[in-house]
Amino acid sequence: DTGVSQDPRHKITKRGQNVTFRCDPISEHNRLYWYRQTLGQGPEFLTYFQNEAQLEKSRLLSDRFSAERPKGSFSTLEIQRTEQGDSAMYLCASSLPEGGVEKLFFGSGTQLSVL
Amino acid sequence: AQSVAQPEDQVNVAEGNPLTVKCTYSVSGNPYLFWYVQYPNRGLQFLLKYITGDNLVKGSYGFEAEFNKSQTSFHLKKPSALVSDSALYFCAVRERSGGYNKLIFGAGTRLAVHP
Numbered sequence: 026d027t028g029v030s031q032d033p034r035h036k037i038t039k040r041g042q043n044v045t046f047r048c049d050p051i052s053e054h055n056r057l058y059w060y061r062q063t064l065g066q067g068p069e070f071l072t073y074f075q076n077e078a079q080l081e082k083s084r085l086l087s088d089r090f091s092a093e094r095p096k097g098s099f100s101t102l103e104i105q106r107t108e109q110g111d112s113a114m115y116l117c118a119s120s121l122p123e124g125g126v127e128k129l130f131f132g133s134g135t136q137l138s139v140l
Numbered sequence: 141a142q143s144v145a146q147p148e149d150q151v152n153v154a155e156g157n158p159l160t161v162k163c164t165y166s167v168s169g170n171p172y173l174f175w176y177v178q179y180p181n182r183g184l185q186f187l188l189k190y191i192t193g194d195n196l197v198k199g200s201y202g203f204e205a206e207f208n209k210s211q212t213s214f215h216l217k218k219p220s221a222l223v224s225d226s227a228l229y230f231c232a233v234r235e236r237s238g239g240y241n242k243l244i245f246g247a248g249t250r251l252a253v254h255p
Contacts (some may be wrong), residue, residue, distance in 0.1 A: 028183075042253060056241070060243075067245025067246050067247050067248050068230070068243075068245050070242050070244070070247070072242055073242060081240075081241070081242065116238075117239075126189060126234065128189065128241075129176075129241050131183035131185070
């Protein structure tokens with residue numbers, strides 16, 4: 026499979042616990058994005074990496090959220106002290122600039138449920 | 141602030157009939173517009189984009205979209221719907237700053253194609 030992979034597909038946790046999600050982008054893609062999607066809404070931008078550099082973080086990302094992309098390959102998104110409002114689908118996408126406005130390739134997402 | 145609106149939560153169409161999924165946008169300057177489709181348990185898939193040039197953009201799976209600057213619209217169309225087109229469709233606009241795909245998505249329109 027040469028698409029974007031996300032792990033786990035589903036995560037159920039109790040409020041206050043920490044969770045970490047992983048995203049493996051398409052191998053040659055140097056751009057990586059995290060989006061969050063809640064029920065009945067479109068995805069919302071969270072953060073963007075170019076190679077290993079995190080170049081933008083949305084104000085949606087509180088201090089409890091941290092994302093990394095060591096070595097410019099896979100990325101992790103960690104949520105500390107989860108809250109019920111964190112329940113959502115977390116989507117990862119990657120892209121490769123093609124000299125214009127590139128398209129994003131999305132993974133299937135990680136569905137987080139905070140009880 | 142840039143935004144997109146999808147005025148219909150759901151569109152119902154009979155198989156073989158033409159379909160239209162509506163999208164209007166609000167941006168300053170020239171927009172970069174996208175359509176993505178989301179099938180159950182799968183990530184968003186790119187359908188098409190408008191950057192500049194011809195107002196009629198052709199995309200994947202026989203879909204096309206018409207950019208109308210005076211009406212600030214970017215409606216998705218297909219001449220003959222298939223049952224397999226049933227999915228959730230998202231319109232998106234790219235933020236102008238940064239030069240990367242920080243997309244602002246609409247809330248989505250569920251397309252149901254009936255046999």
